[in-house]
Amino acid sequence: MVMIAPSLLSANFLRLEEEIKNTEEAGVDMLHIDIMDGHFVPNITIGPFVVEFIRKATNLPLDVHLMIEDPDRYIKDFISAGADFITVHYEALKHLHRTINWIKESGARSGVSLNPATPIWSLDHILEEVEMVLIMSVNPGFGGQTFIPGALEKISLLREMIRDKGLNVLIEVDGGIKIDNARKVAEAGADILVMGSGFYNSKDYKNLMKELRATFEG
Numbered sequence: 001m002v003m004i005a006p007s008l009l010s011a012n013f014l015r016l017e018e019e020i021k022n023t024e025e026a027g028v029d030m031l032h033i034d035i036m037d038g039h040f041v042p043n044i045t046i047g048p049f050v051v052e053f054i055r056k057a058t059n060l061p062l063d064v065h066l067m068i069e070d071p072d073r074y075i076k077d078f079i080s081a082g083a084d085f086i087t088v089h090y091e092a093l094k095h096l097h098r099t100i101n102w103i104k105e106s107g108a109r110s111g112v113s114l115n116p117a118t119p120i121w122s123l124d125h126i127l128e129e130v131e132m133v134l135i136m137s138v139n140p141g142f143g144g145q146t147f148i149p150g151a152l153e154k155i156s157l158l159r160e161m162i163r164d165k166g167l168n169v170l171i172e173v174d175g176g177i178k179i180d181n182a183r184k185v186a187e188a189g190a191d192i193l194v195m196g197s198g199f200y201n202s203k204d205y206k207n208l209m210k211e212l213r214a215t216f217e218g
């Protein structure tokens with residue numbers, strides 16, 4: 001079954017606790033939290049301090065997407081704050097293999113993310129080590145951007161690669177996913193769909209989840 005991970009970036013931060021409760025009650029699978037540093041991406045969001053509060057507000061798995069330079073410096077802090085998944089960017093690391101192992105040793109599940117221009121073969125020697133690959137379907141930095149169609153081919157290629165290697169790696173897709181393209185993304189091979197504006201701009205989260213489930217089945 002396709003999993004849905006709303007991205008809190010598009011939630012109303014003035015009413016964060018209420019937003020989180022309503023998101024959980026809508027029946028989502030995990031909560032996606034975007035961490036931006038103003039260097040790796042041209043935007044700044046939140047740090048471990050806020051993630052710690054989010055952890056107290058929900059039992060949902062916290063899927064922390066680090067769009068920051070030198071993520072090694074902060075991984076431990078995010079895990080202590082309650083992150084279940086830590087995803088780092090391929091483009092941000094010199095020693096990706098070491099970082100991935102470090103995330104796992106620290107007790108979290110590890111993910112690696114690829115920007116739209118980074119080819120799938122970059123994962124050749126790391127796929128065995130990770131629990132999740134996050135394919136960016138927009139250039140990271142902001143919510144509300146348009147889905148880049150080329151991501152679909154990357155998802156199918158990755159699905160094939162995972163199958164050929166006989167691995168059990170989750171494929172997450174992030175950026176520009178809405179009710180009208182969710183099924184296409186899932187059919188290309190995604191396991192987890194991140195939805196920011198597509199989720200939080202809808203009036204009724206429960207109803208949106210119902211509609212989404214129906215699109216996958218119909």
Ligand code: DX5
Binds near residue numbers: 174175
């Ligand atoms: C973009 C973030 C996404 C973002 C997605 O850099 O990684 O998680 O919140 O938002 P939408 O779904 O609006 O594209």
Ligand code: ZN
Binds near residue numbers: 007032033034065174
């Ligand atoms: Zn994200």
